[in-house]
Amino acid sequence: MSASTIPLWEVLDSARSGEELPGEAASVFVDASGSSLNELCHAAAQIRDMGKGKTVTFSPKVFIPLTRLCRDFCSYCTFRQDPGEAGERLYMTPEEVLEVAQAGQRLGCTEALFTLGERPEARYPEAKEWLAIRGYRTTLEYLTAMCKLVVEETSLLPHANPGTMSRQEMAALRPYNPSMGLMLESTSPRLYEEGGPHEFAPSKRPRVRLRTIEIAGELGVPFTTGLLIGIGETRMERIDALLAIRKLHAAHGHIQEVIIQNFRAKPDTPMKDAPDATSDELLWTVAVARLILGQDMNIQVPPNLNSDDYQAYIGAGINDWGGVSPLTIDYVNPEAPWPGLAQLRERTGAEGHELRPRLPIYPEYFLETDRYLDPSLTAQVESLADHKGYVKGGIQRYAGQ
Numbered sequence: 001m002s003a004s005t006i007p008l009w010e011v012l013d014s015a016r017s018g019e020e021l022p023g024e025a026a027s028v029f030v031d032a033s034g035s036s037l038n039e040l041c042h043a044a045a046q047i048r049d050m051g052k053g054k055t056v057t058f059s060p061k062v063f064i065p066l067t068r069l070c071r072d073f074c075s076y077c078t079f080r081q082d083p084g085e086a087g088e089r090l091y092m093t094p095e096e097v098l099e100v101a102q103a104g105q106r107l108g109c110t111e112a113l114f115t116l117g118e119r120p121e122a123r124y125p126e127a128k129e130w131l132a133i134r135g136y137r138t139t140l141e142y143l144t145a146m147c148k149l150v151v152e153e154t155s156l157l158p159h160a161n162p163g164t165m166s167r168q169e170m171a172a173l174r175p176y177n178p179s180m181g182l183m184l185e186s187t188s189p190r191l192y193e194e195g196g197p198h199e200f201a202p203s204k205r206p207r208v209r210l211r212t213i214e215i216a217g218e219l220g221v222p223f224t225t226g227l228l229i230g231i232g233e234t235r236m237e238r239i240d241a242l243l244a245i246r247k248l249h250a251a252h253g254h255i256q257e258v259i260i261q262n263f264r265a266k267p268d269t270p271m272k273d274a275p276d277a278t279s280d281e282l283l284w285t286v287a288v289a290r291l292i293l294g295q296d297m298n299i300q301v302p303p304n305l306n307s308d309d310y311q312a313y314i315g316a317g318i319n320d321w322g323g324v325s326p327l328t329i330d331y332v333n334p335e336a337p338w339p340g341l342a343q344l345r346e347r348t349g350a351e352g353h354e355l356r357p358r359l360p361i362y363p364e365y366f367l368e369t370d371r372y373l374d375p376s377l378t379a380q381v382e383s384l385a386d387h388k389g390y391v392k393g394g395i396q397r398y399a400g401q
Contacts, residue, residue: 006025008028008029008036011025011028012043012291015043015047016043016046020246021292023239026239026243029239029284029288030236040284041283041287041315041316041317043287043291044286044291044316045316047290047295047317048317050295051294051296052298054353054354055319055356056314056318056355056356057319057358058321058322058323058358059110059323059357059358059359060108060110060111060398061104061113061323062112063325063328063329063331064100064101064112064114065079065115066092066114066115066116066142066146067086067090067127067139068080068081068086069086069090069091069117069120069127070116071117071118071120071123072117072118072201072203074198074201075196075199075231075269075270076197076231076263076265077266077332078266078268078334079331079332082124083126091130091139091142094145097146100112101156104156104325104328105154105155107326107398108397109156109325109326110156110359110360110384111156111158111159111359112147112150112154113158113159114146114147114158114160114162115331116139116143116162116163117139118162118164118203119138119163120139121139138169140173143162144173147160147173148176151176151380155383155384157384158176158178158360159178159180159181159224159323160173160180161181161183163182163203164208164212165180165182165212170215170216170221174219174221175374176377177221178359178360178366178373178374179221179224179256179360179361179362180222180223180224181223181224182209182213182224183225183226183228183261184206185209185231185241186206186237186238186241187237187244188234188237188240188241189206190237191204192204192205196232213225213248216254217248217251217252217253217254218252220254222254222362222365224255224257224259225245225255225259226258226259226260226300227258227261227285229261229263230262230274230275230276231263231274235284235285238288242293245258246293254372255297256298256364256365257297258298258300259301260282260286260299261305262301262306263276264333266335279306279309279312282301282306282313283313286299286316286318287316289317290318291317298362299317299318299319299320300318300319300320300321301313301318302322303322303338304324304333304337304338305333307339310347311348311350311351314353315351321348323360324344326338326341326398345395357390357395357397357398358391361373361381362389363385364389367388
């Protein structure tokens with residue numbers, strides 16, 4: 001039977017039974033809308049409940065934008081700066097990094113999210129000089145030192161998102177990062193053609209991003225990846241990206257979380273007039289991600305990018321809200337404030353789920369296994385975790401909860 005003639009109900013029944021959907025079967029989802037979209041979401045939520053129960057997690061974090069210099073130019077990004085825009089603040093200093101981390105620790109945070117531009121020293125001599133004066137050859141060397149500083153001086157656990165990495169670079173970061181991340185965004189080659197959003201962003205080539213995710217698997221690094229939807233890709237191209245993620249996870253078992261992030265247009269970018277990804281497109285992608293990736297995958301939607309209706313995505317199969325900070329803004333999306341924990345808890349509860357804080361490494365990647373967590377971090381992780389692997393003390397540890 002060809003994909004076009006497989007009934008939707010038959011594919012959904014296969015997914016509910018735990019069967020791995022072949023790519024040609026997943027293509028039946030492409031045209032889902034209206035009542036058929038509701039069917040996708042209902043099935044995805046059932047599958048989520050089989051694997052994750054009624055718990056939805058979040059990671060209490062601080063956001064540390066180590067540098068906003070970047071060699072890439074993406075058509076939707078306001079995070080990157082060139083040296084003229086950054087002025088004297090080309091990189092955060094060790095003192096600034098530690099100040100943010102210590103403030104987060106006092107507020108009960110457990111994650112230090114390091115987000116930074118891609119290899120700025122490859123484009124800007126100013127970046128190379130700043131690093132050299134301080135004894136570093138590359139931004140990734142400096143990142144490693146700052147992650148080490150946070151581990152040694154605070155109880156926070158770093159989660160590094162530095163872009164593409166070599167095996168040597170990732171191995172150097174591993175002793176100070178219980179998990180790392182890199183958004184795949186898309187596997188569509190059309191997006192880096194002339195006029196596409198990734199035309200001037202060499203690190204966004206799917207091949208190099210997939211290789212970084214593969215290296216993480218080979219090194220046993222728990223890894224976060226995901227899709228950015230609404231930047232010009234088709235639904236079938238999203239399915240292709242999810243299948244690529246599933247293939248890597250099947251080989252190494254290391255992809256701890258998949259983020260489904262919706263594009264939001266920003267002023268002063270080449271895509272400022274592009275339409276935002278719609279709620280239906282986000283619902284569709286979340287549901288299809290759950291159907292393709294199965295009951296055990298952790299799937300996240302950022303609540304600050306969907307402030308009006310983020311609770312709706314629980315009904316499409318998510319089980320995580322990602323990092324939420326009581327201290328720092330989302331520097332990648334500064335126009336989108338984090339929800340307060342009281343609201344997050346209330347809306348999650350209204351959908352019949354319990355909100356629980358987690359570490360930047362999910363419980364299944366350190367409880368009853370020593371395959372993934374570097375031994376140097378075991379004691380620190382265990383000191384923060386309860387017997388189920390969530391943050392010790394639960395949500396009650398946070399002020400006002």
